[in-house]
Amino acid sequence: MGKAKITAAALCAALGPGGIPAAAVFAQEVRITPLKSDSTFTVNDRSFTITRGQVPQMPVPDTAGPCPPACLQPLQVAPGVTTIAELELLTFLETTVSAGDGLLLDARDPADFAAASIPGAVNVPRATLSPDNRYRGDILRALGATPDGSGDLDFSTARTLAIYAAGPVSPDAPHTISDLLDAGYPPEKLLFYRGGLQAWQLAALTVQSSQPPD
Amino acid sequence: MIRTVLALFSIAVLICGVIIYRPFSDTPAAHSAPTDVEVTRAAGQGTDTLALAAVASAPAPRPAPVAAQPATPPRPDTSDTDLTAMTNNVLAELGFAGVSPTPTAADADRASTADILANISAATGQESVLDDRPTLESIVVAALRAGESDGEIDRIVNEAAASGDLAVPELLVTSDGRVDTHVMLANIVTQAQIAAGGAAPAAPRVTPDNTQGMEVRVVQRATDEVQARFYTVQPGDSLGAISIKFFGVVSYYDAIFDANRSKLASPDRIRVGQRLVIPQI
Numbered sequence: 001m002g003k004a005k006i007t008a009a010a011l012c013a014a015l016g017p018g019g020i021p022a023a024a025v026f027a028q029e030v031r032i033t034p035l036k037s038d039s040t041f042t043v044n045d046r047s048f049t050i051t052r053g054q055v056p057q058m059p060v061p062d063t064a065g066p067c068p069p070a071c072l073q074p075l076q077v078a079p080g081v082t083t084i085a086e087l088e089l090l091t092f093l094e095t096t097v098s099a100g101d102g103l104l105l106d107a108r109d110p111a112d113f114a115a116a117s118i119p120g121a122v123n124v125p126r127a128t129l130s131p132d133n134r135y136r137g138d139i140l141r142a143l144g145a146t147p148d149g150s151g152d153l154d155f156s157t158a159r160t161l162a163i164y165a166a167g168p169v170s171p172d173a174p175h176t177i178s179d180l181l182d183a184g185y186p187p188e189k190l191l192f193y194r195g196g197l198q199a200w201q202l203a204a205l206t207v208q209s210s211q212p213p214d
Numbered sequence: 215m216i217r218t219v220l221a222l223f224s225i226a227v228l229i230c231g232v233i234i235y236r237p238f239s240d241t242p243a244a245h246s247a248p249t250d251v252e253v254t255r256a257a258g259q260g261t262d263t264l265a266l267a268a269v270a271s272a273p274a275p276r277p278a279p280v281a282a283q284p285a286t287p288p289r290p291d292t293s294d295t296d297l298t299a300m301t302n303n304v305l306a307e308l309g310f311a312g313v314s315p316t317p318t319a320a321d322a323d324r325a326s327t328a329d330i331l332a333n334i335s336a337a338t339g340q341e342s343v344l345d346d347r348p349t350l351e352s353i354v355v356a357a358l359r360a361g362e363s364d365g366e367i368d369r370i371v372n373e374a375a376a377s378g379d380l381a382v383p384e385l386l387v388t389s390d391g392r393v394d395t396h397v398m399l400a401n402i403v404t405q406a407q408i409a410a411g412g413a414a415p416a417a418p419r420v421t422p423d424n425t426q427g428m429e430v431r432v433v434q435r436a437t438d439e440v441q442a443r444f445y446t447v448q449p450g451d452s453l454g455a456i457s458i459k460f461f462g463v464v465s466y467y468d469a470i471f472d473a474n475r476s477k478l479a480s481p482d483r484i485r486v487g488q489r490l491v492i493p494q495i
Contacts, residue, residue, distance in 0.1 A: 044339040064255070072255075103337055110329070122337045128330050134293065134320060134381060135327035135344060142334040142342035151378075159338075169255070 029053075030204065032090065039090040041098045041120065048119040050090065050206040060198045061112050062166040070169045073194060077174040080187030084162065086203055089193050092162050093120055102160035103143065107172040108197075116207045118164065118200055126165070126172045129179045140183060155186050162191040167198030289391040292482050293381035294319045297398070297454070297464060300351050300383065301405045307355045313409050320349060348374060350382055354398070368395040385454040385467040387482035394452035401454070401464050415462040417495075425459065428492075443492040453481045460492050469493050 030053030031037045039050040062070060075083050084092070089104070096102035097120060106113050106121040113123040129136060137153065144158035161180070165172035177190055201207060299316045306315040324344065331342045353374060357367045374380040375393045386394045408414055420443075422428050427446035432439050445456060457467040471481045473493040478484060 043337050067255070100338070103334070120337075122333045124330050124333070125326070128323075128326055132294075133323050133327060134347075135323055138327055138342065138344050139330055139334070142331050142338070142340075 032205075033087065039094060041094040043093075043097055043120045044100070046120075048093075048208075050093075050119055052206075053204045060116070060166050060196075060201060062108070062170050062172075063198045064169075067169070069171055071171060072169050073171060073174050075194060077177050077192050078181055078187060078190075081177055081181075081190045081192055083192045083194050085193070085195060086200065086205065088191075089118075089162060089164075092160075092191065096160055102162065104162045104164070105176070106197075107163055107165040107176040108170075112166070114210045116197060116201070116209055118197065119206055119208045121164075124176070126176050126179075129176050129183070131179065131182065136183065140185075145185075153184060155184055155189070158185065158189055160189045160191065161185075162193055164193035164196045164200075167196040168194055170196060289387055289482060290375035290393055291378060291381040292384045292387060292480075295350070295381070295383050297383045297385060297401060298405070301398075301402050303351050304354050304358070304402060305406055305409060307351070308358060310406060310409055348379060350380060350398075353380070354402075358402075364395070364399060367399065368393075371395050371398075383454075384480060384482040385457070385464060386452055387484075388450050388452040388455070389447050389484050389486045389488075390449060392450075394450075394455055397452055397454035397458060397464060400458060404463060417460065417462045420460055440494075445490050445492050447484050447486050447488045447490065449486050451484065451486075453484055456490070456492075461495060466495060469495060 030051075032039060032050075032052055037051070041048055064070065077083070092102060093104060097104060104118060104121040105124045106117050107124065107126045109125055110123055113121075113125075117123070124139065127133065128139060133139075140153055140158075141147070143161065145153040145155050146157055148154040163173045163176050163180075165176075173192060173194070173196065177192055180190060181187060195202075197207070295318055299318050302313060303315045303318065305313040328344055331344060335342050350371065353371060354367065357370055362370070371380070371382075371393050372395070375382055382393050386398055388394050404415060420428060422430060425445075427448050429444045429446075431442050431444065433442045443460070445460070447456075453467040453470060454464040457464050457470055460466070460470075467481060470490065470493065471478060473491045477488055477490070484490075
């Protein structure tokens, strides 16, 4: 009982508006870590900068609603697939993605992606990687897989992928990961950002919008 | 006698004890206090509406165990392609007057995949284009343009389906795992006649005398009696072929499938010897 109360208090403290220190009057004082004020990386020569405390928070679609489908997802989605949080994702963007060896995939619908997404992410909706899509092989080849001559795909040159969706209660990212694994994608080349856009916005990190202004 | 009764009574007490205290149970919840802190999810929108309530814990529903799938013989890949839409597009492609192409699920997949490929290309800087693979539509159009015979079209389509390059509508899959090109071609002719202003073919008169595998039974119901028609699947039958046999057109295949859902997992899984109910339309 007592332990549960402490956990509840910690959760409230982490989720409430108190998560951003009230002392931070100037935007630039909201740092990512004590040694890091921003994260800058390039995706195919396009430069992105992520900072904290700049963006007004808005509710992320698909983070509430009946379960199923909006069910809480486990920390480990599949053996060999690493689950990451915000700092690991930033490192992944700054190193692997900037070097052209990886991609950040957003598994949500195009409309949700257009409204708000993590800078540098590529929208690959969950349905397009399902076995029902007869053109799935084309997407896998675009992600770096090569035909091995016997009709299957060779994933040794495929990019490392970090995958996210709306948040911890969205099944989209785990589904995408399981579809990729079924297609033969190596688990060590897959990263699962479980927090998704919801946790990203909760930390007041930069989001991008590709929607034309109304 | 008294000893036996006492022995039985003690066994009963022991069983009751086991049921109540569950010494071998591995769920710690069985021993926990009657009230637990339950973390529930808020039904509304918003990120910080985490509701914590001290309520009695309710047992979570247990997921049903996944039943093992029985082994099935190899059969062609099927798709959600609608035969009517596909036929319509074949006729439009062949230049039939008054027929305009309708978008299919394959077209939608193609369009969304092309969008994704453009997104990935923008992020990787590497050009990636959609591979053009044959569809049933394109194969049939090419074969009809080349003036191939029905037998040759059957060979071409079945070869492509066997190699896994081709997905076909479910109602064309026969009981022996082939593609029923006879039904496919018959449907093209029927839809062409309708497009040219002709009438749809009438349902043929089917009797047990002219149709092998068919039987009529009088089923006694509470207030009246009805004649029910049954059909035993013959080698080479597809659900589309059975629909043509009884109703003249392929489009009643889903009504037949609906009437036999207890026996058929999907419309492409009919087996020789299965006895199907033919619904009254």
